[in-house]
Amino acid sequence: MKIFFSLLIVMSLAWAGDATIEVIKKADSLPSLAVEDASVDYDNTFKLRFFKSLIADLNVLSLFNVDRHHRMNEYDDSDVLSANKDMNYVLRYKMTKGDADALTLDVKLFTNTQEVFSKRYRVNKKNIYMFISHAIAYDINEFMGEPSVAWMKRKVIFSRIIAPKKSEIVIADYTLSYQHVIIKGGLDIFPKWANKGQTAFYYSSLSSFKPTLKYVDIKTAKVKNIISSDGMMICSDVSNDGKKLLLTMARDGQPDIYMYNVQTRKYKRITTYRGIDVNGQFLGKNKIIFISSRLGYPNVFSKQLDTGVVEQMVYYGKSNSSCSAQGHYIVYAARESSNAFSANTFNLHLISTKTDFIRRLTATGVNEFPRFSKDGDAIIFIKNYKRQSAIGIIRLMHNKNYLFPLKSGKIQSMDW
């Protein structure tokens, strides 16, 4: 009996850490947090804009029940507003105009009327205010001693189609509210960060004679040609150390996955199937996952790099045409209806190579471009629902999805 119980405990502990099994934290049990604005400078429109951004970021932390009322208070007042008296935490901030459009922001956190945290932030231009709001949320999360949300500070790079054969590559914050066009004029697609520090990226250019993979160093603004292939040339994944790339190339019109060594500039063919093999992703040190048409429709497979053994990874969904891997987790998009066209639903699913569980991560609409954060804590994706597009953040361990509406055109590809 004792053995049985200890086994049960061990099993439940082991499962508790697995993100494919739902972890539900009840909203009621989270501590409450209110935000007080003490800004004197700036008009109400901007005050409200910043407030909304901060509330959204604090919500994404999934640590608080965040009060959405925009209330003003004096920054140096030792008491919180009477409306906020019963709150577990009160965050107060004050924005100040600096020289030449600079924005300074002071923030402090109260709990039980005690000030427990304070910090000053500054940006040179007021229109990049969202980076301050992300930084505040990051710091509050650190202060609470929770696992890092460093991905909040990371940048998203994406390409969007603006006209037939015309695209733009854009660098943005994780909510895509700040957007900076970095390449435009041709058909430049499939951008991928080249390293952890996000100081460079790869992209495919279809503007030259042959599809060409290019490398852009953001600091020096230098563009380098890496490799070309007839038909198709895409960088699907970059290894953690940035030294190896998984490419989809089509020598002789045959799309297959190749491993490219950045230092030696040599490549090696990894898949040889006659149909379609694309979207290679590193899974641990000795394995890749990829999308293949081996079954007559797109689905997720893995290949052991030393033995060459190929294994079907997903047994659910009518058409699973994109995936992303992190640690032993795989997220993939699956078409749920069997009719190819009418009212299609594409949902994201999470599987683990260590369990047989499938966890559905989205419920409605067309959900695509899933990408893990570098630490695997969150997944970013695009949701299209009822003619509305939004960028979504899934907090795996908190079982919560957050959506930020998008205004810009159709996104072609995205990396985080």
Next chain:
Amino acid sequence: MKSIILSSVVAALLVLSGCSTKEPAVDKKTEEVAAPSVQEVAPVATETVASENANVNASTNELSMSAVESKLPTVYFAFDKYNITAGMQEKIDAAAELGKSGAKSFSVKLEGNCDEWGSDEYNFALGLKRANAVKKALVADGIDASRISMVSYGESNPVCTAHTKECWSQNRRVNFKLLP
């Protein structure tokens, strides 16, 4: 915090100004062929040299690249498929005939395209497999493979943008683009 934002913004601006925009290399060639140098050359070639050769040259020159291109078909495909149907095979056979006569002096670039369903790399691969299927059919019809290049535009080059079945079927296609 400050330095990260500063550097990224400045760097981003630098890169933007550093990247010249390149137009696709397909356009702008027609002019060079019809240069006025013809007037000087013509008297030399007149008399007896080779009337047959002269005729052949003249006939191919008559059909400008864009005129030939307009005679080439668009090959359509079924959803998530890259096999060529019987109806489309006839079109490709006709194109191959043209490739041996009027378009003899040109190379062709096959552009594979897809509808908006299925995103990402898979769609690009599908577009390419379509272009490759057309290439194989052309080669089987006697066109030299070295005259054919391919590119896939995935869903990034639609001819129709409405969200209807008819529209999607127009986008699942391979276009012929001639190169000199």
